[in-house]
Amino acid sequence: MIRTPINYQPGMRVRVTQQIPFAKGTRTTTIEGEILRFGQQKTGSWFAHAKDDKLWLDRLELKKDDGELVVCNLDQYSRIEVL
Numbered sequence: 001m002i003r004t005p006i007n008y009q010p011g012m013r014v015r016v017t018q019q020i021p022f023a024k025g026t027r028t029t030t031i032e033g034e035i036l037r038f039g040q041q042k043t044g045s046w047f048a049h050a051k052d053d054k055l056w057l058d059r060l061e062l063k064k065d066d067g068e069l070v071v072c073n074l075d076q077y078s079r080i081e082v083l
Contacts, residue, residue, distance in 0.1 A: 008038040008060065012082060016060060019077040031070055032083065033062035 008014070012035045020027045043055045058074040072078070 008035055008080070010035050010037065014060075014062070015081045015083055016062070016072050016074075017079045017081075018072065018075075021077075031062060031064065031072065033064040033070065035060065036063055036069070037061040 013033070014035060015030060015032045017028060017030045020029065038060050039058075040056045041059045043057055060072045060074055060080070062070045062072065064070060074080075
């Protein structure tokens, strides 16, 4: 679980920067939008000894300016900036 000092609320505008590791470096992606929902949600994957026998992920659901809906699975490499 990612510990954050800010309580992200629906309606806040944020920029999410994430790094995706590859064998020969990383790729960085950035998304800006309005928060629709933030919290932990369980996946369909089974993970031993986890709550409800599921893997729980921190998820941030955003609505971009063009109306596109985006779900970000957050990890230790995710950076969220309030705009």
